[in-house]
Amino acid sequence: MGASGTGKIALITGAGSGIGRAVALALHGEGYSLFLVGRRLEKLDETAAIAAQTGKADIACFAADVSDPEQVVVAFEACRSRFGRLDLLFNNAGTGAPPVPFEELTYAQWRAVVDVNLTGTFLCIQQAFRLMKEQVPRGGRIINNGSISAEAPRPFSSPYTATKHGVTGLTKSASLDGRAYDIAVGQIDIGNAATEMTERMAKGILQPDGSVRAEPVMDVKEAARAVAYMASLPLDANVLFMTVMATKMPFVGRG
Incomplete structure (x- = not known):
């Protein structure tokens, strides 16, 4: 089944909630057909x-765990079977570990974050490359969801911070390796977008000095609009890195 609207196809991971859902809605509003990927099919269906309700382009949902190589391959094959091509991959699936002291973090907790945030991003980029190199017209765009936490970590966040550093490395490497095949790769680093995951920020979150303070947040729709802008560029133009954040959140300076 083909696309309507822009005629473009977007695959979004972690599309069942939060930033992934907001980006899906924004892109669908721009006429993209969507291939929504996540672990919980019922959330994707939502x-x-x-x-x-607001768009007419095609939407398909597919339950998959991005940390599983076989499931990733099957998901991208299903996308190709449904839509025939892929114009945009938004690598959004991510997770964190419990905020415990460094020495109390278990290997299983560390590994779970690495498998989703870093390995999952790699696996999806790899499959997108294979599809985008072969399709006609050739090429496409990949946008990775990084994090400003990679530059300014929160307390007790070593797995998340380390993997988001890794995502930045993947973005740079994939951007370089995709040049010859008309594949544009970029990254968005989002700070304090209001989602279910950030509800605690408005109530109070641990600061490096040991205090607990509420932090400003922004509407998640602004992050989605930023992704949609990156996606709107022709393939001969690319936003390599973008930071969009709540203006008054503690990030630059000393709080």
Whole structure:
């Protein structure tokens, strides 16, 4: 089944909630057909139902764990079978570990974050490359969801921070390796977008000095609009890195 609107196809991981859902809605509003990927099919169906209220492009949902290489391959094959091509991959699936002291973090907790945030991003980029190199017209765009935490870590966040540093490395390497094949790769670093995951920020979050303070947040729709802008560029133009954040959140300076 083909696309309507822009005629472009976007695959979004972690599309069942938060930033992934917001980006799906924004892109669908721009006429993208969507291939929504996540671990919980019922959450993907919710995203699809909301999107369908405001747009007419096709939407498909596919349950998969991005940390599993076989499931990633099957997901991208299903996308190709459904839509015939892929124009945009938004690598959004991510997770964190419990905020415990460094020495109390278990290997299993560390590994779970690495498998999703870093290995999952790699696996999806790899499959997108294979599809985008072969399709006609050739090429496409990949946008990775990084994090400003990679530059300014929160207390007790070593797995998340380390993996987001790794995502930045993947973005740079994939951007270089994709040049010859008309594949544009960029990254968005989002700070304090209001989602279910950031509800605690408004109530109070641990600061490096040991205090607990509320932090400003921004509407998640602003992050989604930023991704949609990156996606709107022709393939001969690219936003390599973008930071979009709540203006008054503690990031630059000393709080």
